[in-house]
Amino acid sequence: MALEYSQESRKALDSMRAEYPELRSILIPALKLAMKDHGSLTKESIELAADEAGVSGAVAAGVATFYHNLHTGTIGKHLIMICTTISCQLAGATDVVSRFEELLGITIGETTDDGLISLLAVECLACCGNSPAVQVDYDYFESFQPEQCEAVVESLRAGRHPEGGAGVPGGDPDREAEVGA
Ligand code: FES
Structure with missing residues (x-):
């Protein structure tokens, strides 16, 4: 059909x-x-x-297949995208990736078994001046540190938006409803 x-x-x-x-x-x-x-x-x-x-x-x-906000693979209900381009790499993006992988028990490109969270490495998120940059669903986080990963994961698991992010211009206006908090 x-x-x-x-x-x-x-x-x-x-x-x-x-x-x-x-x-x-x-x-x-x-x-x-x-x-x-x-x-x-x-x-x-x-x-x-x-x-x-x-x-x-x-x-x-x-x-x-061009835009990183459009996904051709299977993705979970929530998506954590970590910029791994050079400015963010130099500012510690690898440590952020490692911490998320450890907390979620998955590696980049995978989705948790419950289908809740996917982890992706992406190219420049246009926050190079405040790297490392992370995007969680439709929220941007700048100068993101590995210590913040746990709160992000806990919030998503609890059905809440993680605190401290700024909405992506043109993001989904229904995102509050999508989280189902
Ligand atoms: S290099 Fe990471 S936001 Fe530009």
Whole structure:
């Protein structure tokens, strides 16, 4: 059976259509909503977004694999992304990665057995001046230290947003609801 958007996403996309003079401009929101509705961007959910935006599956796949906020692999309910590009490496990103791996019992690229948390290494998060940078779902954390990892993991396990982060511009406005606190 062909994938569909949830009712909520369908409504959001229909109202967005009126705001975009070019239909293809709706592609990134369509991909984000497909990912939200179906857990990750599979070939089928990318096709769903492509149809919505009136572009080919190849164009949609190119966009889906370019941005680090779009995920083509299986991801957990929450996503911890650690910048491992040079500024953050020099400021201690490796120690942050090690601490998260130790606390979660997984390595970079894996998801906890309960499907709750995935750990990813990503390229520059544009916080180089205050590295190391970490993104937890739609929150940025700058000058992040290994000592902060435990509080982040505890918060996510308790269904709360970790304290101290700044919202990502254009992040999901429904993120409070997503955590299900
Ligand atoms: S190098 Fe890590 S935020 Fe730029």
